[in-house]
Amino acid sequence: MGDGSRPGGRQPAKPAGREKRSRRGGKSSARERQPGQRRFSPASIGADVVLLGWFVFSLFPLVWLVLLSLKSESEQISTYFTFSPTLRNFGTVLSSEGARLTSVNFSDALLTSVLNCVGAVLVSLVIGVPAAYAAGRWQYKGSGDVMFTILSFRFAPELMVIVPLFVIYNQLGLFDTNVGMIWVLQLVTMPLVVWILRSYFQDMPAELEQAALLDGYTRTRAFLMVALPLVRPGIAASALLAFIFAWNNYVFPLILTGSGHTPVTVAVTRFLGGGGQAFYSLTAAAAIIAALPPLLVALSIQRYLVRGLSFGAVKA
Amino acid sequence: MGSLTVTGLRARYGRTEALRGIDLDVADGEFFVILGPSGAGKTTTLKSVAGLVDDVDGEVRIAGRAMTGVEPYERNVAMAFESYALYPQKTVEQNLASPLRSGRSGTWSAAEQAERIRQVTTTLGIEHLRGRFPRELSNGQRQRTALGRVLVRPADVYLRDEPLSHLDAKLRAAMRAELKQLGEMSSTTTLYVTHDYQEALALGDRVGVLREGRLVQVGTPEQVWHAPADTFVARMFGQPEMNLCSADLSAGLAAVPTGGIAARPPASTAARPPASTAARTGRGGIEVGLPAELADAAGGSGASVRLGIRPRDLDVLSGPEPADRLVLRGRVTLAERLGRLVELSVDVAGEAVIAVTDDQRVREGDQVVMAVDWSRVHVFASGEPGTDTARLGSAAPLATGADALGGAR
Numbered sequence: 001m002g003d004g005s006r007p008g009g010r011q012p013a014k015p016a017g018r019e020k021r022s023r024r025g026g027k028s029s030a031r032e033r034q035p036g037q038r039r040f041s042p043a044s045i046g047a048d049v050v051l052l053g054w055f056v057f058s059l060f061p062l063v064w065l066v067l068l069s070l071k072s073e074s075e076q077i078s079t080y081f082t083f084s085p086t087l088r089n090f091g092t093v094l095s096s097e098g099a100r101l102t103s104v105n106f107s108d109a110l111l112t113s114v115l116n117c118v119g120a121v122l123v124s125l126v127i128g129v130p131a132a133y134a135a136g137r138w139q140y141k142g143s144g145d146v147m148f149t150i151l152s153f154r155f156a157p158e159l160m161v162i163v164p165l166f167v168i169y170n171q172l173g174l175f176d177t178n179v180g181m182i183w184v185l186q187l188v189t190m191p192l193v194v195w196i197l198r199s200y201f202q203d204m205p206a207e208l209e210q211a212a213l214l215d216g217y218t219r220t221r222a223f224l225m226v227a228l229p230l231v232r233p234g235i236a237a238s239a240l241l242a243f244i245f246a247w248n249n250y251v252f253p254l255i256l257t258g259s260g261h262t263p264v265t266v267a268v269t270r271f272l273g274g275g276g277q278a279f280y281s282l283t284a285a286a287a288i289i290a291a292l293p294p295l296l297v298a299l300s301i302q303r304y305l306v307r308g309l310s311f312g313a314v315k316a
Numbered sequence: 317m318g319s320l321t322v323t324g325l326r327a328r329y330g331r332t333e334a335l336r337g338i339d340l341d342v343a344d345g346e347f348f349v350i351l352g353p354s355g356a357g358k359t360t361t362l363k364s365v366a367g368l369v370d371d372v373d374g375e376v377r378i379a380g381r382a383m384t385g386v387e388p389y390e391r392n393v394a395m396a397f398e399s400y401a402l403y404p405q406k407t408v409e410q411n412l413a414s415p416l417r418s419g420r421s422g423t424w425s426a427a428e429q430a431e432r433i434r435q436v437t438t439t440l441g442i443e444h445l446r447g448r449f450p451r452e453l454s455n456g457q458r459q460r461t462a463l464g465r466v467l468v469r470p471a472d473v474y475l476r477d478e479p480l481s482h483l484d485a486k487l488r489a490a491m492r493a494e495l496k497q498l499g500e501m502s503s504t505t506t507l508y509v510t511h512d513y514q515e516a517l518a519l520g521d522r523v524g525v526l527r528e529g530r531l532v533q534v535g536t537p538e539q540v541w542h543a544p545a546d547t548f549v550a551r552m553f554g555q556p557e558m559n560l561c562s563a564d565l566s567a568g569l570a571a572v573p574t575g576g577i578a579a580r581p582p583a584s585t586a587a588r589p590p591a592s593t594a595a596r597t598g599r600g601g602i603e604v605g606l607p608a609e610l611a612d613a614a615g616g617s618g619a620s621v622r623l624g625i626r627p628r629d630l631d632v633l634s635g636p637e638p639a640d641r642l643v644l645r646g647r648v649t650l651a652e653r654l655g656r657l658v659e660l661s662v663d664v665a666g667e668a669v670i671a672v673t674d675d676q677r678v679r680e681g682d683q684v685v686m687a688v689d690w691s692r693v694h695v696f697a698s699g700e701p702g703t704d705t706a707r708l709g710s711a712a713p714l715a716t717g718a719d720a721l722g723g724a725r
Contacts, residue, residue, distance in 0.1 A: 210368045211401040213388040215465075216420030229405050 069284035076281040089285035093271070098286075101279065102270035104259060106286060109267035114293065115178055116253075116263055117246040120185035121239050128193035129235065133223060135194060136201030147198070154191045158251040161187075166255055176258040184252045189242035196241065200234035201227065236304035244294045264290040317505055318379025318472035319344045320365065325374035327360050327529075334360040336529035338374070342473075342505060349508045349520030351552060357529040358509040359398065362475045365507060366393050379472045389420055394471035398478040400462040402450040408461050409433055409446040415469040422470060436468045439498070456487050467498070474506045480515060492518055513553045517541060525549045527704075547622065547696050548704035556627045556659060561602065561667045562698060563595035564620045565611060594714055595621050595695065601665025604642055604693055605714035613708050614697060622705060624694035625669070630686045632660070632673040640713070641687040644669065648682045662686070 068076065070085040092098050099105040135147055165184065166175075174180030204227060212222035250265045257263065262270075268290050271283040298305065322340035326333070334357045342348040352358050363369045365376055367388040376383040383391055394415070402411050412433045416424040424432065437443040440460040450458055459479060466474055479495070480488045492515055510516055516523045517537040524534040525548070533545035544550035550558045593611035596603045602623060606614065614621045630644070637643050646664035658678055660671045671686055678684065693711035 205399060205401065207397045207399050207401040208403060210363075210366075210388070211395070211397060211403075211465075212414070213368070214366055214391075214393060214395050215415040215469075216389045216418030217414075218387075218389055221418075226403055 065284050065287060068281055069288050071281045073279070073281060076279075089281050090289065093282055093286045093289060098271075098282065101282070102267065104262050104267045104270050106264075106267050106289070109262050109264045110289070110293070112178065112181075112261050113247060113263040113265070113290075116181040116185060117243050119178070119182040120189050120246045121242050123182060124186060124189040124193045124242055125235065125239060128190050128238075129197060129228070129231075130223075132194045132197035133201050133227060136198040137206060147195075150191045150194055153187045158187075158249075162251060162255050165252075169256055175256060176260045178261055180256060181253060181261065181263065184256060185246045185249060188245050188249055188252075192242045192245060193238045196238035197231060197234050200231045204230055233304050236301045240298055240301055240305060243297055247294050317344055317470075319377075320348075320473045320505055320507065321375075321377040322361075322365065323375045323377075325361065325364055325372060325376065327357070327364055327369055327372040334529055335364065335372070338526075338529070338531055340507075340524065340531070340534075342507060344505055345503045347504075347506045347508065347519060347521045349510060349516040349523045350526050351510055351513060351516040351523055352526030353511060353552075355528075356526040358511075358526055359477055361526070362395065362477050362507060362509055365473065366395050366475055367391050389418070392421070392470075392472045393475060394466040394469055394473075395475040396462045396466045396477060396479050398481060400450070400458045402458060402461055402465075404450055407447055407449055408437070408442065408453070408464075411450070411461060412436065412446075412464050412468050415465060432468055433464075436464045439467075440464050455482050456491070459483060459491065472505065474504050476506065476508045478510055479508075481511070488512075495519060513555075517553070525552055544694070544707055546704050546706045547624065547699075550624050550694060550696070550707070554626050554628065556670045556672065558624045558626050558694070559669050560622050560624050560696070561597050561669075562620055563597045563602065563604075563623050565593055565595050565606065565614060565617050593617065595623060595711070597623070597665070597667050601646070601667045602642070602644060603714060604690070604695075604711035606695060607709065607712045610695060610709045610712075614695070620698040621708065622696040622698055623711070624696055625688055625692065627659075627670040627672045629688050629692040630669070630671040631688070632671060632675055632678065633685045633687055634675070637685060638687050641689055642693055642711070644686045644688070646684060646686075648678060648680050648684055651678055651680050660684070 067081070067083075069089055070087070071078075071083050072086050072088070075083045093106050096105075135143065169175045169180055169184075172180075174183065208226050208230070209219075209222040212226045213219065217225060248265065253263045253266050257266065264286075268283060268286045271279045271286055273279065320340065320342040322338055325335050325338040325340075327335040338357075338361055340348070350358050350361060360369060364372045365378075365383075367376075367383060367386060378391060378393065403414065406414070413429050415421050416429045416432065433446070434443065437446055440463060442457055442460045442464065445453060445457055445461075450461065453461065459482070463476075463479060466476070480491050483491060496519055508515075508519060517540075520537055522534060523537055523540050525532045525540060525545075527548055533540055533549045535543075540549060541553055544553065547558075547560060551560075593606045593608065593616075594603050595606055595614075604623065606621070611617075633643075644662075644664045646662040646669065648660050649663050649668070650661035652659040653676070656674055658673050658676060660673060660678060662669045662671055662684060669686075671684075690713050691710045695708045695711055697705040697708055699705035
């Protein structure tokens with residue numbers, strides 16, 4: 001019966017059971033104990049401190065980025081938190097001034113990124129949704145190997161394939177084109193779509209489509225009429241994730257595009273200067289602008305996303 | 317509507333054999349019930365008929381048409397799934413309209429569809445729920461909707477997979493009565509799967525008992541109830557289960573039990589000729605006669621058989637002992653009061669016998685006398701405990717010593 005286990009343990013020790021002590025504040029209203037609920041103890045406070053430290057550590061770069069983007073050129077290398085904030089950097093990045101500094105038009109880069117990512121996601125969905133359906137419903141000899149091969153595109157380092165890809169792209173004339181970028185971004189987005197949606201299709205009882213077959217619908221119509229509408233949350237979730245992964249991809253566009261179709265990830269780094277002056281504050285502003293589109297997409301489909309990510313957890 | 321013929325149907329999932337040769341012949345308009353415990357292959361049978369299971373051997377003919385290689389949507393079969401399989405994103409009305417809109421069960425104009433759906437929902441008592449989604453329905457309402465989606469359309473064969481299994485006991489009894497009425501109303505060729513023997517007996521024109529992928533017995537409800545093919549079928553029907561105890565055969569009746577527990581009625585009062593071969597349980601608690609041909613089938617004197625008595629065939633007596641029935645005496649070891657009825661566990665000379673009585677005065681420790689008709693005592697071939705053996709016939713009155721001498725071979 002350790003007395004220090006609870007703050008305010010000064011009251012005369014009652015012969016109360018564990019249940020009594022576990023209740024916060026000792027109020028009389030009965031409350032069921034939740035699985036995540038903890039008692040106060042030195043260990044739990046220590047855990048909170050560790051978590052807080054981790055929280056600061058992981059969020060501070062973002063804070064620093066925002067601060068940096070608001071600093072003027074003269075203050076950009078100071079580490080003080082006091083400075084005169086300005087929004088001029090954002091204007092500079094998007095204007096011809098920025099294009100002059102980096103030889104890349106940042107607005108064009110944004111547009112290129114949007115085109116590439118939307119294209120990649122669309123192609124991934126058109127091919128990936130039926131693929132995921134087949135993978136979720138059809139077990140055959142070697143089906144696991146096929147799925148693993150698709151997944152291996154995800155965890156194989158991009159640098160491993162970048163040199164042969166570069167050669168191939170040069171030969172085919174795909175270097176520095178949108179079609180080429182969309183094509184190569186498939187390597188990133190397609191496995192995501194297929195793997196996420198496969199589990200959605202697996203969670204869906206096959207008897208729904210069987211019922212449709214017996215209602216007189218062909219397999220294609222059963223898929224379109226029954227299965228597809230039910231995985232809409234999953235399509236939203238996987239499309240968003242695919243979009244973010246495609247948007248954030250850096251290595252492929254760095255090698256496979258020139259100045260004609262530079263996407264935003266590469267354009268941001270141009271502000272660091274190639275041997276000339278490094279514009280840290282402009283880089284920070286560009287990075288924040290570059291982060292906005294995926295954020296907006298995420299917010300706009302948040303409703304589906306929350307439902308989508310918890311879809312498989314509870315039996316429908 | 318049409319007939320359904322299944323010949324040598326075999327199916328396997330991986331290494332497990334789900335169906336090991338099913339032969340079925342369901343006539344046009346017949347209501348056929350398949351009864352079996354879980355895992356017996358009931359659902360697989362239905363899905364094989366519907367064409368939803370790949371790689372099955374054997375032949376399915378619907379309305380005389382061979383179905384090998386025919387896609388499910390071309391079989392003209394309607395099926396109600398155990399899980400209901402209602403389309404979650406569609407309302408009750410849209411669910412019911414689905415088979416009518418596919419274009420494969422006739423062409424229906426919008427007005428005809430609405431009229432047909434209205435008819436079916438009214439029959440099923442769900443017309444006020446037509447605008448609801450499946451998630452907004454109770455289990456009973458979902459069940460009706462699933463049934464409605466089957467009834468709404470014309471089909472050669474209707475398949476129903478445990479339609480009542482997820483309902484509570486009262487609703488199940490009510491729906492069973494409704495199904496009976498519905499089934500007669502439309503008198504459709506139906507293959508109905510259940511694990512509830514009462515449903516099977518109440519609904520089926522014929523019943524097939526399925527066990528581990530084989531049909532053990534096919535017959536009318538009377539046949540499977542009164543003459544079960546083996547101990548498995550016997551135990552499938554009836555609650556509580558049939559009492560089974562093994563007994564040894566002895567010819568000539570030289571060894572009459574000394575305890576005097578076995579009943580030896582005067583042969584003259586018996587309806588059937590008395591038997592000279594007796595089957596007696598371990599300590600002689602139950603002793604019955606066996607007709608000669610039955611005794612021969614069991615292996616003659618020295619062999620053993622199993623005796624089966626349904627608990628509800630046992631009458632707990634309060635008056636004089638009848639002379640023309642098998643009489644059992646024993647001590648009550650357990651009395652479970654289940655409302656109107658009391659379920660008794662009675663120790664009859666070492667054999668635990670279950671009986672059911674409506675006599676509320678029975679207490680544990682009481683001595684009771686029970687009687688059962690000779691013809692209601694089933695005789696099965698002997699076997700290891702846990703295995704199922706075939707039924708040989710029913711018992712006969714036991715001959716007295718004099719008769720035994722006269723009838724000895």
